[in-house]
Amino acid sequence: MFFKSFFNEQLAQMSYLVGCQKTGEAIVIDPLRDLTPYFKTAEQEGLKITQVTETHIHADFASGLREMVNAGAKGFVSGHGGKDWSYKEVEAETVMDGDIIKVGNVKLQVMHTPGHTPESISFLLYDNGSEVPMGIFTGDFIFVGDVGRPDLLEEAAGIKDTTEIGAREMFNSLRKVDELPDYIQIWPGHGAGSACGKSLGAVPVTTLGYERQNSWAFQYDDERAFIKALTADQPEPPTYFSEMKRINRDGFELMHNDLVVPAEQIEGHTIDLRDKEVFAENMSRGINIPYNKKFLSFTGWYLDYSQDLQLIGDFETVQQAAHDLKMIGFDKVKTYIPDAAGPAYPQIEPTDFKELDYSAINILDVRTQKEWNESHIEEAEHLHFGKLMQEEIPFNQEEKIYVHCQSGVRSAIAMSVLNQKGFNNIVNIKRGYEAIK
Template identity: 50%
Template sequence: MFFKSFFDENLAQMSYMVGCQKTGEALVIDPARDITPYLTTAKKEGFDITSITETHIHADYLSGARELAEKTGGKLYLSDEGDDDWKYGFAKEYSYQWLKGGDHFYVGNVKLDVLHTPGHTPESLSYLLTDEGGGSSVPMGIFTGDFVFVGDVGRPDLLEKAAGASGSSEVGAKDMFKSLQRFKELPDYVQVWPGHGAGSACGKSLGAVPSSTVGYEKINNWALSYEEEASFIDELLEGQPEPPKYFTMMKKLNKEGPALLDDHQSVEKMNIEQTQKAVEQGNAVIDTRSKEDFAKGHLPGTINLPFNKAFANWAGWLISYDQDIVLISDESEVEDIQIALQSIGLDRLVGFVNQDDVDQKDNLETYESITADQLAEKFKDHEDYIIVDVRNQSEWDEEHMEGAFHVMLGTLPDRLDEIPEGKTPIVHCQSGIRSAIATSVLQAYGYKDVLNLKGGFSAWKEYGGKVA
């Protein structure tokens, strides 16, 4: 048997390829939209991708299942659990088979037993793998998707918060408790191959280790220690982070079928004048330079999203799906940035301008960063300023500056009318990274006199500033 995992660090997303070396057939589980790694691996290892499956309809990234079926002709194995609102609308365009708990299918001589494991979503499936071609009669491992992670379990509130399914959070939590009782019955030696690692918004406290075992999770996973349903539900639902805005769109697109990517989709190289016009026309112009370079000088109306692991997440929060997108970046990074945007369905990248062109331009817009002691001094004239805390709700609830106004970064464009006119915003997060993005958003929407707190709330506490 062949086994390989793939990790997208931008989305903390895991996908897998399993192959039968005797027959040359391969299965891909939970493919990302960029299918190049699977095609490359299959060619290198001498496999034909004959099967494609998903554990559930994803909310946090755009699936590559349709793309892979289109390119390879592989058969889709998709969940037929849950109600009619959550069925894959594109399946009938391809060779497909619906799956329910208790079913099984083969990839060559590798057997996949289907377990219905609702909780994260009603249609969620897990796949128990047995390498019969290798002579085994017992399972080697289980692909859990967003059911069980290393150290955590999937959140059940996304359908309610991101898809508007009223009352589904508690129903999902009850389903999760029942699914976990069945998970505990699996042999301790069974390996656990989850759909995400640390950094994903699909759970509260995912571990960074990529795999585990059932036995280890029984001992160490907080969710498996509960024997009483009510207390488990309370703990599971409490403190879940805000789901990114783009999750709603991902559920819709993954259900209906993501658009197929154009192999020849080109991105126009633009000049400064064209980029400025793009801003005037209402396009999203994303400056991917560092926050330090952006602060020293940037084109008015642009948003600063440095290209790092958090790029796709914040792009999904802050960029509208009906906007064309223009980048300010190093030309060598454009393709990788495009893949990151496409991973969450932001497909309307139309152009880029080389960041060196911006660095060399005169009369750019700037912003100032202040220290904690400077902030304390400005507090004396607090009527002229408003402190804007852009951290998550859980961070705010734990402690915050006295007199601050809280608006989570991702919701900032929708709450600008809550920032009083005539006051200078002083923006902070925990360390200064998110507040730099927020500062760029405020400037792009017309709040030109904005200050950013260096070091964020951590620096304020170290200084000894007042907190509530």
């Protein structure tokens, strides 16, 4: 058997290729839209990708299932979940709990493991006719040190009263895997950095026995206590998650590798990819989201899937950023500007800020709810940086506002968003709350 995992750092997402070396067949599990790494690996190993499947309808990235089916692979999708979570516009066979997908002498046995989503399935992997499974592809069911969050259908997709139902299903799904032996390897759908859980580990693989001993989720025998623990302190889901659920379920245009061309001037919805230090000295009319490993998770808060997008940055960075945006189903990057001149925005050193009378000034904390709950400046107002565009700012435009996050990255984004909304008397607190403390 051939086995290879693929990790996308931007999305903290894992996908897998499993092949039978005797027959030359292979299957891909949970693919991204860019199929290049899968086909490249298959060719190197003398394999042909004949099948493709996924564990559930994803909320955090655009699935490559349809691209792979279009390339000739036979698709398999979950038949669980009911009408609202049935796949549309895809030629694929539905599978149910207990069904077998054969890949030469390798087989995947379907296990229905709802909780993260109603249709969620896992795949037990058997090699070369063995009667015992080697491991399980869990998708967003079991992670290293955590389990999938049950609230995305309600928080991101807007389907009311589904969080507790999902949490109860997660509790029962964990009881279901109690039948499996400790040595079973767990190959999860995400690693640390994903918003699909609250405490995901950075190790790429674990075992069921290890998780039974060490993961918080396996320590509860009481259902109500488990539900309370699972639903508490989940990170805020980026707004693009709701769009992902829709397009992954209903289908969308296949990915094209179009070149992003230069434009004469800044116009329309714009993301500025330059480092925050560069942007601070040359503020453009774009939202400043530097191109780094957090790019997609930050940008996802501000995308409008109905509008074209312009980028500011050098040619190579722009082309790569546009490619990465396609991994979350956004294909509307049309033009870019290599550079942009503008005024510097005001900043203050933490030592100088601490000499001010907090009760006499306006302070805006743009960190997450969890960070705010752990510790904050009593006189500050709180609004998550990703919600600044949609929600009302708790100050008047003409008032002077001091803005901070935890370390200075998200407050730089906030400065650009506030500037777009007409707040021009704003001051960034360098290095954020960590430095203030």
